[in-house]
Amino acid sequence: MRALLRSTVWAMLMVVIGATTARGQTTPPGSPALDVFRIFLRDGRVLSSYGEFAQVDTDLVFVVAQGQKGGVQTHDLITVPVAVVNMERTTAYASALRMSEYAALRGEREYQALIADITRAIAALEASDDKDRRLGIAIVARRRLLAWPADHFGYRAAELRQIVSIIDDVILDLQAATGTSQFSIDLVASVASAPPVPLMTAPTPAETVAMALIAASATDVGIEKLALLRSANRVAESLADADAGLRSEVARRLNEETGLDAAYRALLREALTRADAAVRQGRPMVIRRLILDVESGDATLGHRRPRDVAATLRTLWSESGLAVDQQLAFERWALVKGQLRAYEARVRSAHRAWTRHASTLSAIKGGEPASPGKLDAAARSFGELDRVLVSLRPPDELVEANGIFRSAVQLVQHGLLLGQRLAVAPNAELSRNASSAITGADLLHNAGVRSLALALKARRVR
Structure with a gap:
């Protein structure tokens, strides 16, 4: 053993x-470029990636380098759908x-x-x-x-x-x-x-431009496509030995994409601008027509900006929902505006007590004595105001404002009651409590006035 x-x-x-x-x-002849990764497309074409690529959901993101060291050199981030890549x-x-x-x-x-x-x-x-x-x-x-x-x-x-x-x-x-x-x-x-995979040598400067053209055709992100072609044009113009046909193709593609980009920008920007106005006006049908217009315009342009169009359509559908909400708000306001205005008119006359007895309330808030006669008159006025508020049946839009007004009146009544006690026997603690009650009542009254002013207008979603 x-x-x-x-x-x-x-x-x-x-x-x-x-x-x-x-x-x-074994190192293949020509020394492979160890910083140049390759992206193999399903149609057989090959791209170069400067450094590692990254898969993000359904996209492959990498950097396209063009040109040569010592001359014009560019680096552009590019996004290509995984569906067009031979990932294996x-x-x-x-x-x-x-x-x-x-x-x-x-x-x-x-x-x-x-x-x-x-x-x-x-x-x-x-x-x-x-x-x-x-x-x-x-x-x-x-x-x-x-x-x-x-x-x-x-x-x-x-x-x-x-x-x-x-x-x-x-x-x-x-x-x-x-x-x-x-x-x-x-x-x-x-x-x-x-299994052994043969490594490729670094692409020549002209080859980097040619592969950039392939990458531009593979990406469906308009802004990246245009940036890549602009870089390709700069590099191609700087290469003394670049083929005239390559320069011509780069220039042609750049002009074509620049025109397309302008057309799509105009189409999508106009749709979004008009949609914003339609939301404010509560006109959802206008936005539905805008969606059809965008789809039609995209078809006319050859469906060349799928991501931009898809994002715009999602926004338009969202705007359509907001426009429906605004339309319903307008319809509701038209239905109840008579009740709202009647409530406002009824409360306006009752609320004159705040102005009529302002000096009495100010004296209590400042810790100063007020005459018993003025205190009694103010108590009667605010008692009547409280009865009016209790008797009102406000529409849903004014329930909150009515509740705020009632709370304000009740605080005033409490402050006046303390003021009447102070008129008989001064007391520092009661004076502070009375001042706090009137101060709180003023704050609530102002909040109620603001709430009422908002309710008297149609609700705005934007």
Whole structure:
């Protein structure tokens, strides 16, 4: 058994030694651009992404770089629907690029450190006479080898898979020696390696412009499309060796999109401006017609701004709901305006008590004595006002205002009652309480006046 184990271990060591002398992924001629990711469209066209891309819901967001260092260089954020992207190829290329970048920076160094650790583990395994310890060392080494590629961008996964297969044989021998029958299920996972993906060299400045044109046709965000084409035009004009046809195509596309952008802006801005007026006027049918106008105008322009149009239509439908609310508010006001005005006229005459007895109320609020005659007259006036307010049956719009007025009158009555007591026997605490009551009554009365003024007008949703 020991001889068999030794021969197996040495065979594994040979694989390890072979793996350490081999290099990782073969670098294709021309040196790939490790900072240029690729976006593969479903129609076969390819875009370049400066740095990593990000998927946000149903969109892929990335940066399109154009031009060259030392000359005109631009970077534009672009959004492309995931539906037009071959995500399998795109993510596979990104994984291969990350692995290549990792290999170039520190992959081989960290791989060699792993191999050194595994070699030491093998030596410890061979030197030990404890069967259980040897089995434990082999299992730990296998687990580490299995986990390493996933945590290191798949680097050297094929070589590690060969090592794992030899360790599996060692573990089987050790299991037989210890009486263990099989692996636990978490130990039999295979070490998979992604199929090789050829990496592309950096695009030439002219190619960056050509790919920007493709990106402009793939995005459905109007403002991004126009910004990308403006950048492409700047870069193309700066390239001495750019093909005349490329410059011409960029200029043509830019002019076309500029015209489209102006047309869409006019269409959508006018619709929203008219919708705002329709909301204020309570005319929902006007907005329904505007929705049809936007849909018709979009069709005439070739459905070239789907996101902008969709956002505008959502806003218009929301405006339509507000216009309905305003229409109902106008109709309600027309129904009750007679009652509102009758209430206002009835209360206006009764509320003259506030003006007629202003000096008496001011004296109480200021802590000054008031004559008993004036106090009694004010008490009678506000008592009559309270009876009027109780007898009124205001419409729903004025229930709040009527309640505020009643509270104000009751506070005045309380202040007057305290004032009458003060006229008989001055008291500092009663004087403060009376002043507070009149002050609070004034505040409530003013609030009621404002509430009444609002209720006398049709409710406005905007």
